[in-house]
Amino acid sequence: MQYVIMSFETPECFAVRNDPDAKKRDAFWSDVGHYIKAIKESGVFIGGAGLQPPETATTVRYRNEQRLVQDGPYADIKEQLGGFFIIDVPDLDAALEWAARFPRQPGRVIEVRPILPEPGG
Amino acid sequence: MTADLIARRSVEVAARASRSRLLAFLAARTRDLAAAEDALADAFHAALETWPRSGVPDKPEAWLLTVARHRLIDAARHARVQTDAAADLLVIAAEAQELTSLGTAFPDERLKLMFICAHPAIDIAARTPLMLQTVLGLDLARIASAFLVQPAAMGQRLSRAKRKIRDAGIGFEIPEARELLPRLDAVLETVYAAYGSGWDDVAGSDNLHKGLAAEAVELGRLLLALLPAKPEVQGLLALMQHCEARRDARRAADGAYVPLSEQDVTRWSWPQIEAAEKLLHTAQRSGQVGRFQLEAAIQSAHARRAVAGTTDWACVATLYDGLVKLAPTTGAQIARAAAIGEAQGAVAGWAALAALPAETIHSYQPYWALAAHLLKRLQRAPEARVAYERALGLCADPAMREFLVRQAAEL
Numbered sequence: 001m002q003y004v005i006m007s008f009e010t011p012e013c014f015a016v017r018n019d020p021d022a023k024k025r026d027a028f029w030s031d032v033g034h035y036i037k038a039i040k041e042s043g044v045f046i047g048g049a050g051l052q053p054p055e056t057a058t059t060v061r062y063r064n065e066q067r068l069v070q071d072g073p074y075a076d077i078k079e080q081l082g083g084f085f086i087i088d089v090p091d092l093d094a095a096l097e098w099a100a101r102f103p104r105q106p107g108r109v110i111e112v113r114p115i116l117p118e119p120g121g
Numbered sequence: 122m123t124a125d126l127i128a129r130r131s132v133e134v135a136a137r138a139s140r141s142r143l144l145a146f147l148a149a150r151t152r153d154l155a156a157a158e159d160a161l162a163d164a165f166h167a168a169l170e171t172w173p174r175s176g177v178p179d180k181p182e183a184w185l186l187t188v189a190r191h192r193l194i195d196a197a198r199h200a201r202v203q204t205d206a207a208a209d210l211l212v213i214a215a216e217a218q219e220l221t222s223l224g225t226a227f228p229d230e231r232l233k234l235m236f237i238c239a240h241p242a243i244d245i246a247a248r249t250p251l252m253l254q255t256v257l258g259l260d261l262a263r264i265a266s267a268f269l270v271q272p273a274a275m276g277q278r279l280s281r282a283k284r285k286i287r288d289a290g291i292g293f294e295i296p297e298a299r300e301l302l303p304r305l306d307a308v309l310e311t312v313y314a315a316y317g318s319g320w321d322d323v324a325g326s327d328n329l330h331k332g333l334a335a336e337a338v339e340l341g342r343l344l345l346a347l348l349p350a351k352p353e354v355q356g357l358l359a360l361m362q363h364c365e366a367r368r369d370a371r372r373a374a375d376g377a378y379v380p381l382s383e384q385d386v387t388r389w390s391w392p393q394i395e396a397a398e399k400l401l402h403t404a405q406r407s408g409q410v411g412r413f414q415l416e417a418a419i420q421s422a423h424a425r426r427a428v429a430g431t432t433d434w435a436c437v438a439t440l441y442d443g444l445v446k447l448a449p450t451t452g453a454q455i456a457r458a459a460a461i462g463e464a465q466g467a468v469a470g471w472a473a474l475a476a477l478p479a480e481t482i483h484s485y486q487p488y489w490a491l492a493a494h495l496l497k498r499l500q501r502a503p504e505a506r507v508a509y510e511r512a513l514g515l516c517a518d519p520a521m522r523e524f525l526v527r528q529a530a531e532l
Binding site for chain 2: 027030031033034035036037038039041042043044092093096097100101103104
């Protein structure tokens with residue numbers, strides 16, 4: 001079964017990516033790097049990506065048939081999607097195990113959701 | 122203190138002290154764990170409503186038992202069960218009446234409850250959670266978190282197990298002598314699983330169950346109280362006590378992970394070690410070797426470093442040889458390779474590790490941590506680096522992660 005593992009992060013969490021303290025920054029990137037490598041080499045990885053911070057987001061919505069293009073993420077909430085992985089594992093328990101291995105960081109919440117099977121698939 | 126508060130406390134005390142005994146008593150007679158739990162929950166609820174007004178009864182347990190059996194009878198009437206079930210319930214009523222009028226404590230049937238929870242007919246993934254819920258009364262959210270399972274899914278797993286017990290008519294009985302030992306193994310396995318198998322030196326990272334360690338020790342003590350002469354029961358408790366003795370020494374002041382061979386022995390708990398050694402000696406006098414006694418003996422060999430100054434790795438490796446013959450788990454095989462690596466050198470350790478089948482280890486973190494360590498000692502730096510990275514990527518414990526980062530930096 002396929003699951004998506006989503007990392008929701010606070011602004012402080014996003015800031016660590018470019019932390020002026022090289023040690024902090026490097027530790028962050030190597031943690032994520034090791035995780036990606038392990039998930040790929042374990043044969044469960046389908047896809048995934050890290051995302052640029054929410055201020056780079058643009059939203060398209062419709063109000064009264066009118067298209068509105070707006071700057072910023074769709075919802076003004078504290079934790080924003082920072083990246084995701086799609087994995088293929090036997091069950092939810094296995095997916096949660098991979099979620100638990102995602103490097104811990106204050107302000108990071110991991111959400112796991114099953115992927116909708118393709119219609120007729 | 123107000124009467125209300127006193128009553129509330131009394132209910133809490135009664136719940137803590139006798140919930141599992143009351144549950145075992147009721148379930149053993151109805152053979153329906155879920156119904157017994159519901160009835161008992163109703164009884165505690167009724168106590169919270171009644172005791173503040175009427176005062177705490179003389180025999181709180183008898184009071185609770187009486188209410189719970191009324192609830193069971195009501196529920197049975199409601200479900201219009203056949204007359205034989207109703208007859209069973211009347212027997213309970215009479216028995217409860219008799220027990221309370223005699224003033225004797227009702228029998229402790231928690232051992233039956235433990236045998237039920239670990240019954241071979243029950244899904245192996247449900248056994249430990251079922252025991253934690255019914256025997257120790259842990260709540261669902263806590264159990265689900267400890268096993269890294271969705272709470273709703275854990276709830277379903279437990280309900281399914283209870284339905285199975287009822288519908289399959291699994292007897293609430295302590296097995297006959299001939300069947301006792303194999304069945305006891307399942308009970309011990311269940312307690313061991315609750316304790317977590319990640320306390321080996323190299324494994325050290327399996328913290329998923331750590332929060333349950335204290336509960337598992339409690340189960341072990343209960344088991345020993347109910348079956349005092351079984352060597353494997355003694356062995357399992359000795360094993361857990363040896364590990365518990367080192368709990369504080371496993372973390373440095375700043376929270377960093379400290380491997381067993383580098384732990385400060387003055388931080389080990391001597392009363393715990395002595396209690397463990399005493400139990401292990403009693404068990405060994407029986408002359409019946411078993412898996413948990415061997416595991417306890419391995420921990421005992423490690424504990425001897427406090428006296429001898431060094432670890433007798435050859436002795437540890439020999440004990441692991443015996444253990445993998447009795448219980449060839451991946452964890453034990455990896456720990457054996459680690460011991461061989463210390464006793465005979467990194468070449469022999471690596472040979473033992475490399476012999477493990479690839480499909481069992483590709484996402485097993487302790488394997489990669491030990492592989493990295495041995496490859497580093499063999500001065501195969503590029504391979505060691507790859508193994509460290511893999512171990513880090515599979516790691517769910519921040520303290521272990523930092524330890525591995527430090528080790529990798531020495532390459």
